[in-house]
Amino acid sequence: MTPILSAQNLTKSFKNFKAVDDVSFSIAKGTVYGFLGENGAGKSTTMRMLLGLIKPDRGKVMINGVEFNNQRRYLLKHVGAIIERHDMYGYLSAWDNLRMMAQLSNSDISEKRLRDVLELVGLKGRERDKVKAYSQGMKQRLGIAIALVHEPELLILDEPTNGLDPQGIAEIRELILHLSKDMGKTVLISSHLLYEVEQVASQMLILHKGRKVIEGNVKELLDPKETLFEIKLATDTVLVQRLNESRWQPFLVSETDDTLTFKLHPAQVPDLNRWLVAHDAAVMEIKSKHSLEAYFLSLTHDPTDTTGTV
């Protein structure tokens, strides 16, 4: 099946700085695709190239098998986007902002459609307020409404949770999942909040210093057999001798004065906890380290720096 979006060998330099270096990937219809990287990794530059805002030095972008540069205006009718900040015309109302942007994508969009989209993003009742009076979260939701209003197949959302409080982040996450699962939209989402991408994406790509580090299925990349658990103990606990003689010894990866790190299947954790308690260990905290964050750090950190890597 033709991917809805594919990027081939995208490369872009600004003066002597190579912002994106030979990045290729493709996105299947109906998936939520996570685009990960630290600030400055090249995510926004790549997304701007996907939308024609920045011209690549090399490489091309295909949407539904059609080269973007050849059919830019036609293809953009099928794409909705938020790029970095969710800026709009603050002196106009949300309704005016949405109506104007909707008309640029499709002049036949009805007022009912505008009302429906505002309801979907939770702005019903506030649509006549001027945008300058909106909170960050409301602006972000209006940005998503603008991206969605013309019913695009593909949504490109660059850092959609930036500047939001935890509740706002959760709402955006729910909305993205709803758009994908219930409405069949394909979503490309970038973030440096790795946990957020882990929550919504089924496929992901990690960018580091402008280069693609890895691309794949999130579940496969997060194989639970590889999970690391950090167990924090009260500092007066002495367990090493007993551990070395126990069945848990093969799972022990490292130890410090107060922390033991095990590589375990998550189902083994309750057993280990019971064993520790039975041997008078004061367990203060058990923390899973095998998140996407740990994985990301293991891929992008300097190999000579062993702290914090998997």
Add this chain to the structure above:
Amino acid sequence: MTQLIRQELYKTFRRPRTYISFAIIAAVTLIIEAALYADGKTFVNFALSGITEQFDVNGNIINGYLVTYIILQSLVVNIPLLVALVAGDTLAGEANLGTLRLLLTKPISRSQLVWAKFLASVVYTLMLLIWLAIISLGLSLLIFGKGDLINMKSDQIVMLLKDDVAWRYVAAFGFAALAMTSVAALSVLLSVFAENSIGPIVSTMGIILFFTIITNLGLPSFEVVKPWLMTTHMIAWKGFFDNPVPYDAILHSALILGAYIVVFVGVTIFIFNRKDIQS
């Protein structure tokens, strides 16, 4: 395209900043009219002091036509600033707001966007001139009435009969629209390079002032460039108050200003189509 132009006009005329220019024109015009109403005779006596010894000047000298002429002379340097205030903000203001990238992710071409913004600036310029015409000519005629227009030039005095003046103002405002459109085109061009509107506004005024100084200085070394400077031709509207009207010179100026507009808009489209949007 029509949709895009309509939206640009909507944005322009919903923004409070747009009306600053209208308020400035009203304030300056009303102050001049009030001052001339209160102290017009002294002003006229001073202005005509050189000719009253040889000629007997009678009638309604301080009339609406003369007052309007004085107002236009006073505002000739200021109007380009008021045009740049909005035209310089067209692309740079969108870049500053962050809305430029939002617009360019919509299915519109960059050339269309430049055209829409330029045409919206032209409409704003026309509205500004119509406002100036209403507040200066309309109000002045209402307050001071009609009369013959005495146009005092450095080397001659042109006397225009009152029934021969109205059409000259219509033609002069029409020419001013073309001249100010060239200023709008310059501002839009400068706007493509900036990411806030201060730069293009100040740069437009800087260029206009610099060219005006060259135009007005009688130095021989400037004579070569003078015929090609837009500021030399922007004041050709004054020709409509000569007798006879120098139509050939006015047409020549109009063509040069038209060429400036074409070049400015063409270069803006060329650059904007190649620009990476990083704002």
